Amino acid sequence: MAEEVKKRVFSGVQPTGKVTLGNYLGAIRNWTPLQEQYDCLFCVVDLHSLTVTQVPAELRKNTLDLVALYIACGLDPDKSALFIQSHVHEHAELAWILDTIAYVGELNRMTQFKDKSRKHADNINMGLMNYPVLMASDILLYQTEYVPVGKDQVQHVELTRNIAERFNARYSDTFAVPQCLLSKSGNSIKSLLEPTAKMSKSDPNDNAIITLTDSADTVRRKLRRAVTDSDTDVRCVHSSPSKPGVSNLLNIYSLCADVTVEEAEKQFEGKGYGVFKDAVADAVIAVLEPIQAEQKRLLSDKAYLENVLGQGAEKASRIAQKTLAKVYRKVGLIPRVR
Numbered sequence: 350m351a352e353e354v355k356k357r358v359f360s361g362v363q364p365t366g367k368v369t370l371g372n373y374l375g376a377i378r379n380w381t382p383l384q385e386q387y388d389c390l391f392c393v394v395d396l397h398s399l400t401v402t403q404v405p406a407e408l409r410k411n412t413l414d415l416v417a418l419y420i421a422c423g424l425d426p427d428k429s430a431l432f433i434q435s436h437v438h439e440h441a442e443l444a445w446i447l448d449t450i451a452y453v454g455e456l457n458r459m460t461q462f463k464d465k466s467r468k469h470a471d472n473i474n475m476g477l478m479n480y481p482v483l484m485a486s487d488i489l490l491y492q493t494e495y496v497p498v499g500k501d502q503v504q505h506v507e508l509t510r511n512i513a514e515r516f517n518a519r520y521s522d523t524f525a526v527p528q529c530l531l532s533k534s535g536n537s538i539k540s541l542l543e544p545t546a547k548m549s550k551s552d553p554n555d556n557a558i559i560t561l562t563d564s565a566d567t568v569r570r571k572l573r574r575a576v577t578d579s580d581t582d583v584r585c586v587h588s589s590p591s592k593p594g595v596s597n598l599l600n601i602y603s604l605c606a607d608v609t610v611e612e613a614e615k616q617f618e619g620k621g622y623g624v625f626k627d628a629v630a631d632a633v634i635a636v637l638e639p640i641q642a643e644q645k646r647l648l649s650d651k652a653y654l655e656n657v658l659g660q661g662a663e664k665a666s667r668i669a670q671k672t673l674a675k676v677y678r679k680v681g682l683i684p685r686v687r
């Protein structure tokens with residue numbers, strides 16, 4: 350009997366700064382169950398990190414930390430290819446071809462480009478503008494069908510679809526046209542101090558974010574300081590415009606304690622915010638502690654991590670080479686004779 354061909358999933362996280370609870374609940378955590386059903390590739394997108402200024406030694410450390418974190422969060426190297434973007438040179442090569450397909454106007458309109466240009470006004474480099482083209486290259490290189498990401502990346506996946514369709518129309522069918530996979534409630538975890546903005550790795554105020562390496566005491570302290578609401582009605586209500594902070598904490602609680610938001614609302618009915626925030630902290634700490642212990646253990650075994658990365662890059666390269674050869678042929682480049 351013919352072997353069933355699994356659909357492909359691709360996603361990645363940048364090794365920039367510290368990974369947040371938003372990255373975990375919006376992305377990494379949702380990748381684990383996909384491994385059972387799909388052919389998955391999960392990448393540490395180090396080339397993307399270079400679009401903002403990096404300290405080289407820190408980038409190297411963050412990259413390995415993130416690989417260990419992927420595994421500690423439940424990604425299984427025997428089921429999924431785990432690899433580093435720069436280890437598969439086809440990502441950068443395909444990005445060049447796609448640069449000739451993407452329009453300056455559409456890249457200029459990307460929300461993230463506009464945000465980052467504002468935040469890094471002294472370093473609006475071409476890479477920052479081309480960031481979504483490199484992301485399209487990551488996705489299209491693997492004939493990806495599903496891209497599990499948080500809400501902030503939907504626009505980039507839409508652009509990827511447009512680029513794929515434009516290329517296919519111009520040069521005949523070449524790329525699968527991917528779709529976003531959004532988690533229902535975790536797709537936009539908000540800042541603890543400004544709960545209408547997303548929780549972001551690059552937030553200059555460390556108290557606004559929970560990182561996956563925060564100690565139990567730090568998590569508790571940050572959550573106690575979290576903004577709750579602007580009115581005086583001490584009630585845990587989800588999705589109330591006057592209570593974006595409470596809504597965000599309820600969301601975090603429901604995801605970490607594995608209860609519905611309605612159950613959580615009931616649980617904290619008539620209780621003050623102090624009790625509520627401590628319970629959120631307990632739930633977050635219970636999720637983070639086993640991940641932290643496992644990440645630490647993995648980081649002490651560099652040989653194992655290198656082996657995982659070698660295998661992952663090998664699998665990724667095989668697929669990437671095939672797609673890039675097809676693309677080069679379609680656009681009219683002559684293959685090198687060996």
Ligand code: TYM
Binds near residue numbers: 375377496499501537
């Ligand atoms: P990065 O590292 O900024 O974010 C990694 C993932 O975390 C999600 N995320 C969130 N989800 C919910 N709430 C939040 N507050 C929150 N903050 C971040 C992001 O949506 C993302 O899924 N450009 C990508 C990296 C990338 C990529 C790719 C992803 C490069 N190439 C190809 C998918 C496919 C990014 O945002 O990384």
